[in-house]
Amino acid sequence: xxxxxxxxxxxxxxxxxxxxxxxxxxxxxxxxxxxxxxxxxxxxxxxxxxxxxxxxxxxxxxxxxxxxxxxxxxxxxxxxxxxxxxxxxxxxxxxxxxxxxxxxxxxxxxxxxxxxxxxxxxxxxxxxxxxxxxxxxxxxxxxxxxxxxxxxxxxxxxxxxxxxxxxxxxxxxxxxxxxxxxxxxxxxxxxxxxxxxxxxxxxxxxxxxxxxxxxxxxxxxxxxxxxxxxxxxxxxxxxxxxxxxxxxxxxxxxxxxxxxxxxxxxxxxxxxxxxxxxxxxxxxxxxxxx
Numbered sequence: 001x002x003x004x005x006x007x008x009x010x011x012x013x014x015x016x017x018x019x020x021x022x023x024x025x026x027x028x029x030x031x032x033x034x035x036x037x038x039x040x041x042x043x044x045x046x047x048x049x050x051x052x053x054x055x056x057x058x059x060x061x062x063x064x065x066x067x068x069x070x071x072x073x074x075x076x077x078x079x080x081x082x083x084x085x086x087x088x089x090x091x092x093x094x095x096x097x098x099x100x101x102x103x104x105x106x107x108x109x110x111x112x113x114x115x116x117x118x119x120x121x122x123x124x125x126x127x128x129x130x131x132x133x134x135x136x137x138x139x140x141x142x143x144x145x146x147x148x149x150x151x152x153x154x155x156x157x158x159x160x161x162x163x164x165x166x167x168x169x170x171x172x173x174x175x176x177x178x179x180x181x182x183x184x185x186x187x188x189x190x191x192x193x194x195x196x197x198x199x200x201x202x203x204x205x206x207x208x209x210x211x212x213x214x215x216x217x218x219x220x221x222x223x224x225x226x227x228x229x230x231x232x233x234x235x236x237x238x239x240x241x242x243x244x245x246x247x248x249x250x251x252x253x254x255x256x257x258x259x260x261x262x263x264x265x266x267x268x269x270x271x272x273x274x275x276x277x278x279x280x281x282x283x284x285x286x287x288x289x290x
Contacts, residue, residue, distance in 0.1 A: 012050030015082040019226035039278040058165040081106035188233040200227040204262035260284025
């Protein structure tokens with residue numbers, strides 16, 4: 001039986017943008033087709049946006065492993081996160097260690113799985129791999145074992161591309177593992193705030209807002225769980241109280257920043273935000289998390 005491979009790599013998970021879907025199952029995608037053009041709105045199914053083709057594909061591995069990043073690593077994160085997000089929206093809390101871990105892993109992955117970050121990571125890996133191969137070439141006869149090819153050129157043809165992709169897959173795994181940041185986030189102050197009817201949160205292809213480093217007192221993370229529920233994490237209760245004391249201000253702040261830091265797309269459940277987004281999309285700093 002032939003393995004079904006994922007070609008459309010959703011760096012914004014379908015289960016997440018579905019939270020903004022209307023009764024017909026479609027969301028509103030806002031985009032600016034050209035740098036100086038006005039923002040336009042399109043009704044789309046969540047599966048038809050927030051993806052790039054084959055950005056995670058490992059072309060030089062076996063058929064079973066070329067889509068390992070998408071179909072195993074990110075799928076594992078997303079499957080657990082989908083369950084956690086559903087629970088959170090219904091209950092406005094994450095009251096078990098498993099829920100907190102699944103949700104924190106999702107947020108961290110969203111900071112590192114976007115196309116620009118993946119391209120940057122691949123560039124870093126390929127440079128390091130090239131340096132290793134160059135060093136090996138100069139010392140091959142000294143280092144080769146009896147099982148290795150006679151010449152470095154034969155060795156290169158046999159192993160270079162395979163080892164580059166296999167190594168990059170492991171590199172991505174390590175990058176998604178959090179470097180201690182996921183554990184820090186799990187141990188932060190958490191709160192889920194419901195937004196009153198008549199107002200709605202936006203989201204975008206850069207949906208996680210963070211300010212300053214995790215060690216600072218004013219560190220916080222904001223993330224829209226859906227159009228009417230926002231997540232806040234802080235290092236202390238004082239910062240939490242400061243952020244959450246005015247829900248309307250929090251709503252405006254999140255919608256403002258999430259639109260400004262969007263790379264290509266902002267998402268909503270209606271077109272009432274069109275002018276608001278037109279004044280912001282591609283007019284701010286796109287956050288990167290390296």
